[in-house]
Amino acid sequence: MNLLDDAVSRLERWEFLDRVAEPVRKAAHALVGPRAVRNALSGIPTGHPLHAVLTDVPIGAWSMAALLDVKGLLDAENGRGSEAAADLLVAAGLVAAVPTAAAGLNDWSDTYGPTERVGLVHAAANTVALGLYAASLAARRAGRRPAGRALGLAGLGVLAVGGYLGGHLTYSKGVKVSHTAYHEGPLDWEDLLAEDELADGAPKVVQLGEIPLLVTRDAGRIVALDNVCTHAGGPLNEGTIENGCVTCPWHGSQFRLADGAPVLGPASAPQPSYETRVRDGRVQVRAKK
Structure with a gap:
């Protein structure tokens, strides 16, 4: 040193x-x-x-x-x-x-x-x-x-x-560096979970390889975001979800569920958001192109 x-x-x-x-x-x-x-x-x-x-x-x-x-x-x-x-x-x-x-x-x-x-x-x-x-x-x-x-x-x-x-x-120390900078999702559709696991409306955290995804329903549509807050790495699933947004429990950053866009700081980088579809009762995801 x-x-x-x-x-x-x-x-x-x-x-x-x-x-x-x-x-x-x-x-x-x-x-x-x-x-x-x-x-x-x-x-x-x-x-x-x-x-x-x-x-x-x-x-x-x-x-x-x-x-x-x-x-x-x-x-x-x-x-x-x-x-x-x-x-x-x-x-x-x-x-x-x-x-x-x-x-x-x-x-x-x-x-x-x-x-x-x-x-x-x-x-x-x-x-x-x-x-x-x-x-x-x-x-x-x-x-x-x-x-x-x-x-x-x-x-x-x-x-x-x-x-x-x-x-x-x-x-x-990584202050203001996106904590999802190296999270790269799949370009092809990958199976994630059964659709009926979302029947109760509660958000789920599902591992997609090494990436934890927050999966929930937003206005009837299944959405998936990286669960690691871009600001400081907080677990979004432990925060609150209301009015189409998820709020990080650590510092209060808010992101739109529809596309991961930040709507309230301190985060400035968007949450990685994934395309979703349902095939044979299974939810599949891929990185947005």
Whole structure:
């Protein structure tokens, strides 16, 4: 284990952070509670987690501002244009950081344990970076360019720490990664269960190879969805089914039974949905083409 991995591992085990996280989580849930806010920040309109997309804007703006600041230092006589562009990029990054942070807060509010702790420090680092860039912009506008440059470079350094932790959350902990990414159903019809097993209307969980399927009736039609919630892997069969939707018991994501489309975050990826038919009293399924 290298030094960075060891440091992150210590963060994951630092239980003191739980005391800070709980009140922050309650406040976050209050802020993102309305359906329209929850869905927008989760990325349901685009079908892709919103936070990951938005981070490119402030990171890109502030990185380019740093390059222009360095150019201004190396070429003081011709650096006026670089200075103005750098100031504009710092301001643009500050504006873009607001929705980026909101989307990140939404994603973090449904994490727990080690992931929650790392996410809290990730957010803290990015907040410090945001403060440094705000101070940098104020110094630039007050004519204190050396201080503005120094604050901007300090902000970029802290941002790199936050970015590293963000990468760990995504690539090592799987935050906002679809938990059905490698669930590939059969292209040909396969036998699943007897139709009369659904006579009582209760949902059934049936294994299709290594994939657990939630099978039930929706408005008289047999439907089948992957039973593993795309958001965090929750068992959908333990949730509630009403109004043509199933609600995950873990974080409240809702999916349409008819096609698996998410209708309430935090999930943004749809549930894999299967075609169904009945032959000789047996329910058969295949992946939708």
